[in-house]
Amino acid sequence: xxxxxxxxxxxxxxxxxxxxxxxxxxxxxxxxxxxxxxxxxxxxxxxxxxxxxxxxxxxxxxxxxxxxxxxxxxxxxxxxxxxxxxxxxxxxxxxxxxxxxxxxxxxxxxxxxxxxxxxxxxxxxxxxxxxxxxxxxxxxxxxxxxxxxxxxxxxxxxxxxxxxxxxxxxxxxxxxxxxxxxxxxxxxxxxxxxxxxxxxxxxxxxxxxxxxxxxxxxxxxxxxxxxxxxxxxxxxxxxxxxxxxxxxxxxxxxxxxxxxxxxxxxxxxxxxxxxxxxxxxxxxxxxxxxxxxxxxxxxxxxxxxxxxxxxxxxxxxxxxxxxxxxxxxxxxxxxxxxxxxxxxxxxxxxxxxxxxxxxxxxxxxxxxxxxxxxxxxxxxxxxxxxxxxxxxxxxxxxxxxxxxxxxxxxxxxxxxxxxxxxxxxxxxxxxxxxxxxxxxxxxxxxxxxxxxxxxxx
Numbered sequence: 001x002x003x004x005x006x007x008x009x010x011x012x013x014x015x016x017x018x019x020x021x022x023x024x025x026x027x028x029x030x031x032x033x034x035x036x037x038x039x040x041x042x043x044x045x046x047x048x049x050x051x052x053x054x055x056x057x058x059x060x061x062x063x064x065x066x067x068x069x070x071x072x073x074x075x076x077x078x079x080x081x082x083x084x085x086x087x088x089x090x091x092x093x094x095x096x097x098x099x100x101x102x103x104x105x106x107x108x109x110x111x112x113x114x115x116x117x118x119x120x121x122x123x124x125x126x127x128x129x130x131x132x133x134x135x136x137x138x139x140x141x142x143x144x145x146x147x148x149x150x151x152x153x154x155x156x157x158x159x160x161x162x163x164x165x166x167x168x169x170x171x172x173x174x175x176x177x178x179x180x181x182x183x184x185x186x187x188x189x190x191x192x193x194x195x196x197x198x199x200x201x202x203x204x205x206x207x208x209x210x211x212x213x214x215x216x217x218x219x220x221x222x223x224x225x226x227x228x229x230x231x232x233x234x235x236x237x238x239x240x241x242x243x244x245x246x247x248x249x250x251x252x253x254x255x256x257x258x259x260x261x262x263x264x265x266x267x268x269x270x271x272x273x274x275x276x277x278x279x280x281x282x283x284x285x286x287x288x289x290x291x292x293x294x295x296x297x298x299x300x301x302x303x304x305x306x307x308x309x310x311x312x313x314x315x316x317x318x319x320x321x322x323x324x325x326x327x328x329x330x331x332x333x334x335x336x337x338x339x340x341x342x343x344x345x346x347x348x349x350x351x352x353x354x355x356x357x358x359x360x361x362x363x364x365x366x367x368x369x370x371x372x373x374x375x376x377x378x379x380x381x382x383x384x385x386x387x388x389x390x391x392x393x394x395x396x397x398x399x400x401x402x403x404x405x406x407x408x409x410x411x412x413x414x415x416x417x418x419x420x421x422x423x424x425x426x427x428x429x430x431x432x433x434x435x436x437x438x439x440x441x442x443x444x445x446x447x448x449x450x451x452x453x454x455x456x457x
Contacts, residue, residue, distance in 0.1 A: 012072030271383030345440030
């Protein structure tokens with residue numbers, strides 16, 4: 001979270017000079033969305049972060065109304081940001097234009113915008129004015145950039161190429177809407193190799209709800225496919241996170257060659273009770289991405305073990321009806337193993353951030369008949385409501401790892417095969433944790449829980 005005010009998309013994630021840098025969309029003067037700045041924080045370990053001065057502020061000729069999302073690269077030792085300039089023409093009519101810009105820093109803290117901005121003044125001819133969120137990488141000695149765009153009210157991602165970041169050539173459409181339910185605008189594209197294939201992450205706006213799928217105001221997901229000679233042959237769109245609050249994910253390679261992802265842990269048009277306390281928005285925990293059989297897994301990075309303060313063992317036991325876990329609080333991690341081959345309950349789950357009188361609880365509910373998991377925050381505290389349901393693999397063992405951190409829950413099932421992220425706002429006194437079953441028993445194998453440290457006061 002930012003020191004104060006509003007934050008949304010992660011920007012410019014990079015491992016630079018042996019430190020992690022995270023930039024983010026930021027309105028420092030108010031806990032609502034406004035003229036976008038770039039906030040900036042650094043870390044040595046992905047766990048403990050220090051805030052630095054604001055990196056970018058709007059108001060120049062190229063970014064009169066906002067410094068929108070973008071990325072960071074190491075350009076021969078110089079930390080370089082590429083971002084969208086947002087320029088409002090008429091706010092009432094929602095008319096604006098967007099362009100792409102460069103800013104550089106010698107010391108990694110203070111940034112100077114290029115005198116040649118905007119380096120891409122406008123979208124290609126014939127395309128609509130939504131033209132934003134450049135993600136840049138180096139490929140075979142040249143810089144490549146993907147940018148989100150619209151043509152004929154359908155989302156697409158454009159590809160550009162450059163030798164020195166100030167002059168770009170348009171290479172064509174990398175990927176576009178297939179005519180189905182894929183949204184009218186593809187925000188925050190991110191394109192990278194993983195294993196033998198390539199992945200295109202994006203946050204489409206305008207996807208219509210289909211049963212349990214696509215329940216959020218906007219979605220975040222990915223395509224997997226093959227990339228050659230600026231062409232990307234991709235498969236179907238897949239959701240990346242099934243919770244209420246996950247958007248605008250961005251990735252980077254770190255010094256261990258891991259592909260690490262961080263998302264905005266909120267959602268447009270969602271309740272944000274923290275605004276009355278002067279802040280809104282947070283990042284997810286950092287997650288390592290792995291590609292297995294065309295499916296993206298997200299698992300918490302190993303460094304997060306540094307958050308563990310007190311370990312509480314949860315020995316193997318058979319549970320009928322319910323069991324109150326011997327740890328309480330709103331800063332906990334659970335690592336649970338359920339032996340499904342010895343479980344006859346068709347429905348079971350966890351109740352977290354639970355009030356003593358049952359008036360508040362966040363419920364994680366497993367259904368053996370439908371092979372699904374449901375995250376229910378109908379009674380999860382102030383402002384929030386609703387359920388999110390996702391398919392899960394149902395084999396001999398169900399592995400659950402989850403992090404509860406005051407106003408958030410992040411759930412990783414079966415080593416990150418299925419992930420759900422949501423904001424919750426329980427009272428401080430809602431601290432209980434319970435494993436429950438309906439009409440049968442659950443076999444819990446040896447598991448463990450942790451009380452987590454506070455790393456931000």
